[in-house]
Amino acid sequence: MQEGGEDVGATVAALYRSDSRRVLATLIRLLGDFDLAEEALQEAFSAALAAWPSSGVPRNPRAWLVSTGRFKAIDALRKRRRHEAAAPELTRLLEADIPERDDEAVEDDRLRLVFTCCHPALPPDAQIALTLRTVCGLTTEEIAHAFLTSAPTLAQRIVRAKAKIRDAGIPYEVPSPADLPGRLDAVLHVVYLVFNEGYSASSGGALLRTELSAEAIRLGRLLVELLPDPEAEGLLALMLLHESRRAARVAADGELVLLEDQDRSIWDRAMIAEGTGRLERALRSRHFGPYTLQAAIAAVHAEAARATDTDWTEIVGLYDVLLAIEPSAVVELNRAVAVAMRDGPAAGITLIDALLARGELADYHLAHSARAELCHRLGQRAEAAGGYRRALELARQEPERRHLERRLRELGTA
Amino acid sequence: MKYLCLIYDDESKVNTMSKSESDAFMGEYFQFTEAIKQSGHYLGGEALHPVHTATTIRMRNGKVSTTDGPFAETKEQLGGFYFIEARDLNDAIQIAARIPSAKIGSVEVRPVVDFTAEMKAAPPASQTAKA
DSSP states (O other), rough: HHHHOHHHHHHHHHHHHHHHHHHHHHHHHSSSSSHHHHHHHHHHHHHHHHHHHHHHSSSEEEEEEEEHHHHOOOOOOHTTTTTTTHHHHHHHHHHOOOOOOOOHHHHHHHHHHHHHHHOSSOOOOHHHHIIIISOOOOOOOHHHTTTTOOHHHHHHHHHHHHHHHHHHOOOOOEEEEEEHHHHHHOOOOOOOOHHHHHSSSSOOOOOHHHHHHHHHHHHHHHHHHSSHHHHHHHHHHHHHHHHHHHHHHHHHHHSSOOOGSGGGGGGGGHHHHHHHHHHHHHHHHOOOHHHHHHHHHHHHHHHHHGGGGGOOOHHHHHHHHHHHSSOOOHHHHHHHHHHHHHHHHEEEEEEEEHHHHSSTTTTOOOHHHHHHHHHHHTOOHHHHHHHHHHHHHHOOOOHHHHHHHHHHHHHHOO | OOOEEEEEEEEHHHOOHHHHHHHHHHHHHHHHHHHHHTTEEEEEEEEOOGGGEEEEEEETTTEEEEEESSSSOOSEEEEEEEEESSSHHHHHHHHHHSSSGGTTSEEEEEOOOOHHHHHHSSSHHHHHOOO
8 A cells, every 4th residue: 555655644644642651651562661661662754754654564563663663672682782782671672473463462561651641659649640641641741730730840750660660569450359459449549530630621722621521531441441330330320420521510611600590401412321321321220329429419400401300319329329428528518508498508618618617628618608608598698699709718719709799799899 | 679678666656555555566576587588578678776876977178076865866777677689679578568567657669779780880890990
C-alpha cells in the first residue's frame, strides 16, 4: 500500500492520538523504565514518519511501533553502556521474546500502568499527576494549569515519582487478588479526583476541565472493561450521570445553575441511559460501595422530569445507607438538605445546626450556604444573609462566590 | 531486590505489656522470623536495646562529639530491623505487614542501593585510594 507523504503524516498523527498511550504502556512493560520507554516511543513515531512513506503503513502499525521502539531502546542502552556488553538489563531486553500480542494483552499493559501510577507508596498528588501524564497523555503544562501548580513543580513531582518507582522497585503489575480490593480503591479514588477537578469549576479553562472529566470517564471505562468490579462500574455510572448535566450547570453568562433550576431538557440523555444501565448492573451485584450509592442518588435526580418530581424519600434512604457504610460530615450535610426537601426547611435547619455545633463543618462554606438557603425559604432574611456572608468569607471558587453575592443582592442586604 | 524493614515501636506501649502479652508478642516474632527464613526472604534481622541506651556521634572539624540519645525525639523509636530479599516493593510490603510491630507501631520499608554495577565499572584502585 503506497501513500503520499502527507497522507502518511496524517495517519501517524492520528495513530499518535489514538494509540501512543497503549504503545507506551507496552514499552514500559518491556523496558521496565518510564523514561527509556518515553524516549523509545518518540523514536518509534519518528521512525514511522521516515519509513512509512516509502515502505507503506504496516498491517499492524501498533505492533510495528512497539517493536521499533524496543529496538531503538536497545540501541540507546548499547551506546550508553559500550564497555559493559553484558549489562543485565540489555541481556534481558535482547532475550525477552515479544510474541504478537493481541489487543486484550495490550490493554492489560495499560491496566498495569494505571496500578503502577496509582501505587499507594507514591504521594497522592504524584499519583494524579503521573496518571494524567503517562496513562492519559496530558502535557505537564496542562496538568499544572488544571491543578493550579507551576509546571516546574509538577514536572519535579513526576520525576520524583518515576525515581521512586525505579529505586523502590514498585512493580509493573495488576495486584494479586488478595491485594486488589485496597489497591483498586486507590485507583478509583484517583479517577474520581481527576473527574471532580474537571467537573468543579475550581480552575483552568472550560475546555481543559471538560477534557479532564472526559479522561476520567475514559479511565473508568478502561477499568470496567478490564476488571469487572461493581464499584468500578458504580464510579463510571456516577461520572456519567454527573457529566450528563454539564451543559445545564453553567448559564450563558458563565454563572452556576443549581440542580433545581437547571434546564433538564438539555441533560445528555444518552449518558443518563448508559449511567443508569451501569448503575443497575452494579446494584444487582450486591457488592457495591459508596460510588454506586452516590450514582444511585444521581440517578434519582436524573429520573425526575422536573425538580418538583424528585423522590426525596428515596434520596434520604440512599443517604442513610451511604452513611452506614462510609460515615462523613459532608454526606450528613447532603442528607440534611434532602430531609429539608422532604419534610420542610425547618427539619433541615435543625440537622445542619446540630452538624455545625459538632465543629467539623464550621469552616465549610456549603454548610453555611445550605443553611442560609433554608432560612431564606422560611422568610428568615437576617439569618439567611448572615449565613450567605459567612459562606462568602469561606468560598474560594469564583463562580460560587458570584452565586453567593447574587443571593445576598436578592435579599437586599449586600 | 534487597530491602531494610525498620521497625518503630512506641516503647511505652511495649513496656506496659503484661508478662503474658509480651511473651505472646515475642512468640509472634519468633514465628515470623522462622516463616521468612523458610520462604527465603530473610537475610538478617536484630532487635535493639531501648532508645535510652542510644548514643549519637558527630565528627566536626576533626573533633568527635558524643551525645546521649537519638538524633530526633519521636513517639515511636527504632526498635529493630529485618534485612530481606523481595521480588519487588509489593512483595516487600507484604512481608513488612506481617512484622508483629506493624500492628502497634510502624515499619518503614527502604530499598537498599545496589552498587554492583558501579563496583564493576570502577577499577578497584580508586576504591582503596578513597579509603
